[in-house]
Amino acid sequence: MYRAETACSVRYPQTPTLVIDLAQRSAALERPSEGTHVQALRDRLALTEIVLGPDDGADDDLLLVYRTVGAADLGAGAILFRRALDAGDIVHPPALRSLAQVLFDTLRTEEPNAPLMAHVAMALRAIVPGPLRDDPGAVRGGLANWQERRALAFMEQRLDQSFPVSDVADVCGLSVNHFSRAFRRSLGKPPHRWLLDRRIDRARELLQTTPLPLADIALACGFAEQSHFTRVFTRLVGMPPGAWRRASE
Known part of the structure; x- marks a missing residue:
């Protein structure tokens, strides 16, 4: 059906990247290139991989990256849609298959419909479990493991600087209040x-x-x-x- 695995185990040299800004409800398609955002996902996020059935004329995989506005880099997570050579044993929820197919069909057009892709991606995000929801090592009500690592690294690198807690919340893809509560639950003390x-x-x-x-x-x-x-x-x-x-x- 679908599974989560670390991003570094995935090989996708020709994968188009669809970046979805959840806060702005916008989408931008980035073609594969050297230095693509795909590299920024390595060693940072779990990648939810969804293997779809084969479909003639659709040989490109799609990496869907979802983040929040204001994040310093890719903040929330990713979903990789991959074509399978033999999908006879694969069973998917009907809604997932339908929404994924809309994304693939849109990608094959000369001018992909960005608003449509954004809406479809947000619908997929609602039904597909991802790193933010399925983090077995995270404290209930606290930060996900990747958020905790990113928050601590961000502050560690800026011990000699003054910055608002909103900057740290942004790189974790959370509001200030949500971040502060989750940080305290995970670390036992508030961020400041x-x-x-x-x-x-x-x-x-x-x-x-x-x-x-x-x-x-x-x-x-x-x-x-x-x-x-x-x-x-x-x-x-x-x-x-x-x-x-x-x-x-």
């Missing part, structure tokens, strides 16, 4: 507290392994002023950063 704790951990690493002055360490850990850094460090660690450095020598 996780980030603050990680910045202090980084500060301790720099205090112990480098001769950098406190002002530089404060900037490297996302604090605009040394005085703010000192207050936060003292509150969380129990002593000022200078005293902690001397004690750790």
Whole structure:
């Protein structure tokens, strides 16, 4: 019927990519090319693969990517529709087969109907289980595993920067409120507290392994002023950063 597997196990050098923006209800077809968005899916998302029956004149597979507006990269997941040489043993839900066939027929036209593809893709997304819904390792009500990895990586790479939580929510394809609730359920603390704790951990690493002055360490850990850094460090660690450095020598 259909199965989920990691994107890196799939080979699709000639696969057209249909990118659907769920928030804007728009669609854009990207032809195969070097550096295509397909590569961005590797090692990030599970890929739901649906094998369809053979159909003369339809030899192109279709990779459907669905995401939310504002995401820094491909955010939500993907569905790969693949033609089978022998589909005698394959049984599909009628609605899935019908909707998938509409997408293939539209792709074969000279000017694919983007609004139609968007509507069909959203209908498919509603009936096909994907990585966001079927994530056995995820905490119930929390972030999916790929969302947690992406959120933590996003913040880890920006420990020295100031950014709103909405930026992190965007890369996970969630609203700010939904993301904050799910993050706390998965990590046991809200996003701003996780980030603050990680910045202090980084500060301790720099205090112990480098001769950098406190002002530089404060900037490297996302604090605009040394005085703010000192207050936060003292509150969380129990002593000022200078005293902690001397004690750790």
